[in-house]
Structure formats: C-alpha cells, structure tokens
Amino acid sequence: MDVLWMAPPLLLLFPLLMWTSSTFVYYFKKCFYVAWMMVLALLAIPLCILKSGGRDVENMRVIRSLVRHVKYFLGLRFDVSGWEHLQTEGPYVIISNHQSSLDVLGLMEILPDRCTMIAKKELIYAGTVGLICWLGGIVFINRKKTSDAKSVMIDAAKTMLDDQIRLWVFPEGTRNQKGDLLPFKKGAFHLAVQAQVPIIPVVFSSYSSFYLRKQKQFNSGTIRLRILPKIETKGLTCDDIPSLSDKSFNLMRSSFLSISNSVPQSNGPCKH
Numbered sequence: 001m002d003v004l005w006m007a008p009p010l011l012l013l014f015p016l017l018m019w020t021s022s023t024f025v026y027y028f029k030k031c032f033y034v035a036w037m038m039v040l041a042l043l044a045i046p047l048c049i050l051k052s053g054g055r056d057v058e059n060m061r062v063i064r065s066l067v068r069h070v071k072y073f074l075g076l077r078f079d080v081s082g083w084e085h086l087q088t089e090g091p092y093v094i095i096s097n098h099q100s101s102l103d104v105l106g107l108m109e110i111l112p113d114r115c116t117m118i119a120k121k122e123l124i125y126a127g128t129v130g131l132i133c134w135l136g137g138i139v140f141i142n143r144k145k146t147s148d149a150k151s152v153m154i155d156a157a158k159t160m161l162d163d164q165i166r167l168w169v170f171p172e173g174t175r176n177q178k179g180d181l182l183p184f185k186k187g188a189f190h191l192a193v194q195a196q197v198p199i200i201p202v203v204f205s206s207y208s209s210f211y212l213r214k215q216k217q218f219n220s221g222t223i224r225l226r227i228l229p230k231i232e233t234k235g236l237t238c239d240d241i242p243s244l245s246d247k248s249f250n251l252m253r254s255s256f257l258s259i260s261n262s263v264p265q266s267n268g269p270c271k272h
C-alpha cells in the first residue's frame with residue numbers, strides 16, 4: 001500500500017497538532033498543575049514532619065520554597081510592587097482577591113514568614129494537598145455554618161496574638177473571574193478588629209488576558225501583584241466593620257481595575 005508511507009509523518013504530526021491546539025494546552029496545563037502540586041505536597045509532607053513534628057505555621061516556609069518554581073512550567077510571571085508594605089512587625093491580616101486555584105502561586109511568591117491562610121474545610125479532603133494544608137497550619141472554616149465559621153475565626157484572632165501569626169483571607173469568600181471584585185464578606189475585618197492588627201490588602205490583576213475558563217485557553221502571561229499600604233485597626237470596634245470593609249473594598253477594586261486594564265462588566269455606563 002503506497003499510502004502507508006504517510007503513517008510515520010502523520011504520527012509525528014499528530015502530537016504537534018495536539019500541542020498547538022489551545023484546548024489541549026489548556027487541559028494539559030490544568031492537569032499538570034494539579035498533579036504536580038499533589039506530587040510536591042507528597043514531597044513536602046515528610047519534610048514538614050521532620051522540620052516541625054506536625055501542624056505548624058513554620059511549615060509554610062517548606063511549602064513556599066517547593067511551590068516557587070511552578071510558575072515557570074505554566075509560563076506565568078509575577079510583577080510584584082509594594083514589597084515595603086509587608087515590612088510590618090508582628091501579626092497582621094492579608095486580604096486579597098481570589099480568581100482561581102492559581103492564586104496559590106502568587107500567594108507563595110510574596111508569602112511573609114509566619115503567615116498561613118483561612119480556607120474552606122473541603123480543601124482538607126484534597127489528598128496530599130489537603131494534608132499539607134493542615135500541616136501548614138491553615139485554618140479551616142465551614143462556610144455553610146456562619147456560627148461555626150465565626151467561632152473558628154474568633155479563636156484564630158486569639159491564636160494570631162498568642163503565637164504571633166499572620167493570616168491570609170480571601171474576603172470574596174469564593175473564586176471569582178467576573179472582571180470585578182465580589183462584595184466582601186465580613187470575617188477578615190472582624191478578625192483584624194478583634195486582634196487589633198493591621199490589614200494589608202493585596203491585589204492580583206485579572207487573569208483574563210491569559211486564562212479563560214469558558215474558552216478553554218491557558219496561555220503564558222504576567223500577573224501584576226500589588227501590595228497596598230496597611231490599614232490600621234487600632235481603636236476600631238465592631239461598629240467600624242462596615243466602613244473598614246467598604247474602605248478596603250474600594251481601595252482594592254480601584255487597584256484591580258487599574259492594573260487589569262479591564263472595564264467592569266457589571267457597572268456599564270448609565271443609559272438615559
């Protein structure tokens with residue numbers, strides 16, 4: 001059969017075609033990301049146990065150093081500004097917008113020492129990643145039961161001061177890639193006011209220039225990370241929570257829009 005000669009070049013061409021197909025790249029990068037994080041977590045588990053003997057915020061150093069290189073595999077870069085705002089002594093609450101599990105890469109890029117996160121309790125069941133989150137001292141909350149979540153966060157405010165720990169909270173409370181920030185939940189602000197510690201807002205630029213879930217695109221890209229000046233909470237009380245939350249939201253939203261070069265999708269110009 002004289003068409004048989006075409007088989008080897010076609011066989012060679014097939015992976016090439018697949019590789020250039022953006023949908024293939026999208027799924028490949030996503031699967032690689034999850035699988036590689038699972039492997040890294042598997043490596044980190046014994047290292048953390050050897051280092052600290054169990055659950056300890058100091059394990060975040062191990063996790064941070066193991067995760068730092070992952071961005072290169074995914075073609076991502078971070079352009080960070082405002083490092084000086086993290087040069088704050090003692091405990092504080094970091095708040096940031098939350099677009100995707102890829103946020104973990106930016107988080108690890110700037111994570112200060114003795115800083116861990118607040119996360120939904122379901123994350124603990126994510127295999128080796130769940131176990132490493134537990135070993136890293138992540139505080140798990142049940143978002144479906146406000147009273148439970150509140151009492152866990154009230155305990156966390158005390159632990160922050162007793163153990164000199166910093167906490168990273170995603171005040172939107174869920175992942176969001178709508179091109180604007182979701183209204184903030186109140187937990188992070190109660191936490192900061194209860195512990196009387198500053199809030200440091202951190203803004204990730206929109207991922208929509210390189211990562212589009214609906215269109216199945218995952219290209220290379222640069223993420224701008226802005227660390228904003230701290231917001232003091234000394235002397236504030238429960239009554240100040242709404243204004244504290246609004247102030248943080250407005251600062252973060254304008255920074256998000258300016259570094260993302262994006263037009264908010266929900267607030268278009270008024271029609272008369």
Ligand SMILES: CCCCCCCCCCCCCCCC(=O)SCCNC(=O)CCNC(=O)[C@H](O)C(C)(C)COP(=O)(O)OP(=O)(O)OC[C@H]1O[C@@H](n2cnc3c(N)ncnc32)[C@H](O)[C@@H]1OP(=O)(O)O
Pocket residue numbers: 037038040041044063066067098104117118119120123129132133141142143146149150151153154169170171172173174175184185186187188190191241
């Ligand atoms: C080598 C290794 C590789 C692997 C490497 C892995 C690396 C490891 C990276 C992990 C990375 C994690 C990434 C996770 C990312 C998420 O899991 S995001 C989802 C979880 N996080 C959050 O939800 C935090 C934000 N949510 C909140 O703060 C919410 O306020 C709460 C606490 C959940 C409550 O939720 P809610 O009831 O829906 O919301 P909200 O309206 O705010 O509160 C209701 C009322 O309670 C009051 N309230 C809220 N909180 C409090 C409080 N603490 N005290 C008193 N009153 C309160 C409010 O003021 C409000 O009162 P009213 O105004 O109605 O009078």
Ligand SMILES: CCCCCCCC/C=C\CCCCCCCC(=O)OC[C@@H](O)COP(=O)(O)O
Pocket residue numbers: 033034035037038098100101102104120123125126127129173174175
């Ligand atoms: C045996 C179970 C296997 C589960 C596999 C999932 C494991 C994920 C593995 C690697 C990714 C590493 C980064 C982990 C941190 C992800 C944090 C995250 O993004 O959680 C989602 C949460 O913020 C909001 O959730 P919703 O948008 O409200 O839903």
